Amino acid sequence: MKKTLLTAVLLLIFTPLVSAQEKKLEPLVVSYASVSGSRAPLWIAKEMGLFEKYGLDGRPIYVPAGYPSVSALISGDVQFIATGGSVVAAAAARGAQVVMVATLGSIAYKLMAHPSISTIEGLRGKVIGGLRPGTTTDFVLQRILLKVGLTPGKDVTILPTGLSRSDERLLLMFQGKIQATIGTVDNVAQLELKGLKVNVIADPLELGVSTPASDISSTRPFLANQRNRAKAFLRAFCEANWLGRNDKEVAFRVYRKYMRIDEPKLLDSMHRNYLLTSIPVKPYPIEDAIQADLEDLSSSIAELRGKKASDFMDTSLLRELENEGFFARLHAQKTR
Numbered sequence: 001m002k003k004t005l006l007t008a009v010l011l012l013i014f015t016p017l018v019s020a021q022e023k024k025l026e027p028l029v030v031s032y033a034s035v036s037g038s039r040a041p042l043w044i045a046k047e048m049g050l051f052e053k054y055g056l057d058g059r060p061i062y063v064p065a066g067y068p069s070v071s072a073l074i075s076g077d078v079q080f081i082a083t084g085g086s087v088v089a090a091a092a093a094r095g096a097q098v099v100m101v102a103t104l105g106s107i108a109y110k111l112m113a114h115p116s117i118s119t120i121e122g123l124r125g126k127v128i129g130g131l132r133p134g135t136t137t138d139f140v141l142q143r144i145l146l147k148v149g150l151t152p153g154k155d156v157t158i159l160p161t162g163l164s165r166s167d168e169r170l171l172l173m174f175q176g177k178i179q180a181t182i183g184t185v186d187n188v189a190q191l192e193l194k195g196l197k198v199n200v201i202a203d204p205l206e207l208g209v210s211t212p213a214s215d216i217s218s219t220r221p222f223l224a225n226q227r228n229r230a231k232a233f234l235r236a237f238c239e240a241n242w243l244g245r246n247d248k249e250v251a252f253r254v255y256r257k258y259m260r261i262d263e264p265k266l267l268d269s270m271h272r273n274y275l276l277t278s279i280p281v282k283p284y285p286i287e288d289a290i291q292a293d294l295e296d297l298s299s300s301i302a303e304l305r306g307k308k309a310s311d312f313m314d315t316s317l318l319r320e321l322e323n324e325g326f327f328a329r330l331h332a333q334k335t336r
Contacts, residue, residue, distance in 0.1 A: 023055065025051075025055060025057035026055055026057065026232075027056075027057045028051070028056045028057065028058050028079050028233055029080075030078060030216075031061050031062065031081045031082065032060060032062060032063075032082040033063065033081070033083035033084070035259055036214075037271075037275075038104040039060075039082060041238075041240040041279065042082065042237065044250060044251070044254050045240035046058060046060055048240065048243060050239050050240050053236065054233075056229070056232050056236060058233070058236060063078065065087065066083075067087075069083045070087055070088060070091045073217065073218070074098065074219065079222055080216055081217050082104055084136055085100050085103075085214075086290075088100055088215065089297070089307075090303075093303035093304045093312075098219055099217060099218065099219070099312060099314045100215045100217045100312055101223070101230075101313075101315070102216040102237065102283040103213050103215050103216065103280065103285045103286050104216065104279055105283075106211045106213045106278055106286060106289055107211050107214060108273055108274075109182050109183070109211050110183055110184065110187075110188070110200045111141070111181075111182060111202035112170065112173075112181060112183045112187065112199065112200055113201050114174075115197050115198065118201070120150065120201055123155075123156055123179065123201070124155050125156070127159050129163075129169045131162070131164055132161075134300060136212040137164075138158065139212075139292075140204065140211050141158065141182050142158075143204070143210070144202050144207065144209055159177075161178070167187055167190065169183070173198075180201070185273045186266070188269075189265060189266050189269040193263055193265065193266065212289055213285070215285055215290075227317070231317050231320065231321065234318065237283070238283065238321065239330060241283065242333075244271075245275045251275055281327065283318070285309075285313045287313070290312065290313070294308075294309060
């Protein structure tokens with residue numbers, strides 16, 4: 001009886017994978033624009049065979065953010081990209097057939113200051129390190145400052161550093177070249193491991209300030225002509241997200257492999273802040289975050305003026321999955 005039960009369980013587990021291997025897998029390439037904790041679902045889908053489970057030969061690859069990422073999507077070299085939604089909206093407004101279909105969640109930015117500065121008022125007259133004017137990072141910084149009553153250029157100086165990595169900007173802070181900058185929750189844990197301390201003096205979430213999201217985008221022709229393949233990708237992505245949320249060791253495994261991190265405190269921080277917090281179980285694009293980006297960018301991109309976030313979103317595939325009971329089945333697996 002026990003042997004029969006074990007056989008049945010093994011068949012239940014391995015039959016989907018065997019079936020996927022028996023039929024020809026369809027190729028699908030998805031690029032990600034940075035190596036960060038939010039990319040975990042893509043890596044989990046690859047490492048745990050979830051792409052194959054849904055009939056795909058899925059390949060996550062790194063392609064830099066901005067023009068290279070969107071260009072690869074438009075050319076057909078990749079079928080999905082994981083990058084900031086603002087660059088996708090800008091390309092779409094200028095005629096590119098690109099659209100956001102899902103999200104990896106809002107970026108958990110914080111305004112961080114040198115240990116000698118403990119309050120917002122302490123920033124008055126100081127230099128804050130930005131990236132460069134017109135970038136989403138700098139837009140977030142300006143939103144935060146205006147919310148707390150500090151006017152850029154008057155009360156504080158924003159210094160363009162040209163550094164897209166927040167850990168590099170924080171290094172400038174400890175070198176005395178700036179007194180504050182925008183960082184992420186990971187930076188706090190990373191600095192603590194090095195024996196360094198920063199003061200988090202403003203949290204956009206607590207202030208009600210929208211932060212950019214990292215979105216998953218595709219092209220409208222691909223969604224129309226390869227709908228089954230597109231839905232298969234989203235099934236694999238959503239199941240990987242669910243698996244990472246509920247199995248910490250699976251998440252740790254991909255962080256160790258793809259980010260080369262093995263420090264328990266940092267692994268736990270990434271799992272908590274990304275898979276358990278910022279990435280939604282139902283990863284619909286975050287309309288408020290997209291709209292805030294559009295309003296910031298419209299001053300320099302005329303084609304975005306008067307546009308709504310919904311103009312650059314296609315949530316039909318996720319709605320189909322939800323209506324088919326896909327997310328309910330994932331939840332049922334968790335509660336068994």
